Amino acid sequence: MxxxxxxxxxxxxxxxxxxxxxxxxxxxxxxxxxxxxxxxxxxxxxxxxxxxxxxxxxxxxxxxxxxxxxxxxxxxxxxxxxxxxxxxxxxxxxxxxxxxxxxxxxxxxxxxxxxxxxxxxxxxxxxxxxxxxxxxxxxxxxxxxxxxxxxxxxxxxxxxxxxxxxxxxxxxxxxxxxxxxxxxxxxxxPGLVPLTFDPDTLTRFKPLAGVAVDGAACHGKTRFEEAMLFTHRGLSGPAILQISSYWREGEEIRLHIRPDLDFFALLRAARQHNGRQAIQTALAEHIPKRLAQMLVEEAGLAGNLADQSDKKLQAFTDRLAAWPLTPTGSEGYRTAEVxxxxxxxxxxxxxxxxxxxxxxxxxxxxxxxxxxxxxxxxxxxxxxxxxxxxxxx
Known part of the structure; x- marks a missing residue:
């Protein structure tokens, strides 16, 4: 040639x-x-x-x-x-x-x-x-x-x-x-890839498979606000794919659920309007019902809104703004975009x-x-x- x-x-x-x-x-x-x-x-x-x-x-x-x-x-x-x-x-x-x-x-x-x-x-x-x-x-x-x-x-x-x-x-x-x-x-x-979790975490997440919510994924000072998706393997969605490029095995990420909302103010207002309402019911007006139920259960909150003090509501909503999770890995090159x-x-x-x-x-x-x-x-x-x-x- x-x-x-x-x-x-x-x-x-x-x-x-x-x-x-x-x-x-x-x-x-x-x-x-x-x-x-x-x-x-x-x-x-x-x-x-x-x-x-x-x-x-x-x-x-x-x-x-x-x-x-x-x-x-x-x-x-x-x-x-x-x-x-x-x-x-x-x-x-x-x-x-x-x-x-x-x-x-x-x-x-x-x-x-x-x-x-x-x-x-x-x-x-x-x-x-x-x-x-x-x-x-x-x-x-x-x-x-x-x-x-x-x-x-x-x-x-x-x-x-x-x-x-x-x-x-x-x-x-x-x-x-x-x-x-x-x-x-x-x-x-692998970069821009879904993150996976240990069996115990996946058992907790099992009811959430297919649930999507707007949120922010954070790692150190890096933060991405877009949709997040719970899967049968862990977490995906644009915000998770973005943060995956910064995450390393063994490190923690934090999720901020609906950063556009002031959940403390919303739940206080709901308590004043209808204190007999279950907290997960009030929360489900703003995020998917299955996610609201799991978050309330994990926080150990019992009773209705009227049973929750400002201190308890503040601690709960603070967790919604910085929910700590530690992935065990990613889905690897099989699904990585880059x-x-x-x-x-x-x-x-x-x-x-x-x-x-x-x-x-x-x-x-x-x-x-x-x-x-x-x-x-x-x-x-x-x-x-x-x-x-x-x-x-």
């Missing part, structure tokens, strides 16, 4: 963006994807409508050992740049909540537009093709493919993602390449995403130790990092 200017491994959001940008510069580009179709995470995201970016994306919405690393890429290719791209392709979209932007019709619209741009840029896409080996060859690289052929390339871009959702083919390939070329790695773990950790940013140039000690080798997207919040932030990192590498690869 003739040598290529750029070979990109991984046809997800970051890889497709990088291939388009490199191709627009006149570079010969081959994009390698082991799956049968490109952009599979794009296709399934946002319930099939792709939460493609967030209007509020800033470096503060990302986790990394170096919290400054993402600034350059996010500044050079912003959410507004990608929104312009979406508009130019005539893809209708809407804001759902908290700045999260979704396609009106289908995530497939994003994939189709990316593939159209790839064709216009002259990029080659090879599907159902795995990489079995990568070696340094002169100033470039030799990439061995699953069909036994070898591609020589001046620039090699690793956009293979992390370990999340292995049933879609996720592997640690990118980390192996980084290790092979002497780059540092930050410990990887992988935390990855290629150490100290090994990469923040402007180009090129390896400092291996010229011509780039790492972009989820494989890098940059992980966004839930709500389109990880796609924005993919677009931004892919765009930056595409300017120089």
């Amino acid at each position: 003739p040598p290529r200017d750029v070979v990109i491994i991984g046809a997800g959001a970051a890889g497709l963006m990088c291939a388009i940008e490199a191709g627009k510069r006149g570079r010969s580009v081959t994009l390698i994807e082991h799956a049968k179709a490109p952009g599979e995470k794009i296709r399934i995201s946002g319930g099939g409508r792709c939460n493609f970016t967030n209007m509020h994306a800033t470096p503060e919405n990302f986790l990394s050992q170096n919290r400054h690393f993402a600034k350059s890429a996010l500044k050079r290719y912003t959410q507004w740049d990608f929104i312009d791209w979406v508009n130019r392709h005539g893809i209708a979209w809407h804001e759902k909540t908290l700045g999260q932007l979704f396609c009106d019709h289908s995530a497939k619209d994003i994939i189709a537009a990316l593939l159209s741009d790839l064709r216009k840029a002259g990029g080659e896409l090879r599907l159902s093709t795995s990489v079995t080996g990568v070696e340094r060859k002169g100033e470039g690289f030799a990439v061995t493919l699953s069909d036994g052929s070898t591609l020589d390339t001046a620039s090699l871009v690793i956009a293979s993602g992390g370990k999340s959702i292995p049933k879609m083919g996720a592997t640690g390939f990118g980390y192996e390449v980084a290790r092979q070329f002497g780059l540092g790695l930050v410990e990887t773990r 992988t935390l950790g990855g290629v150490d940013t100290a090994s990469l140039d923040s402007r180009t995403l090129q390896a400092r000690t291996a010229p011509g080798l780039f790492f972009i997207g989820e494989v890098v130790d940059v992980t966004g919040w839930l709500g389109g932030y990880n796609f924005q990192w993919a677009w931004s990092s892919g765009w930056c590498a595409g300017q120089v690869a």
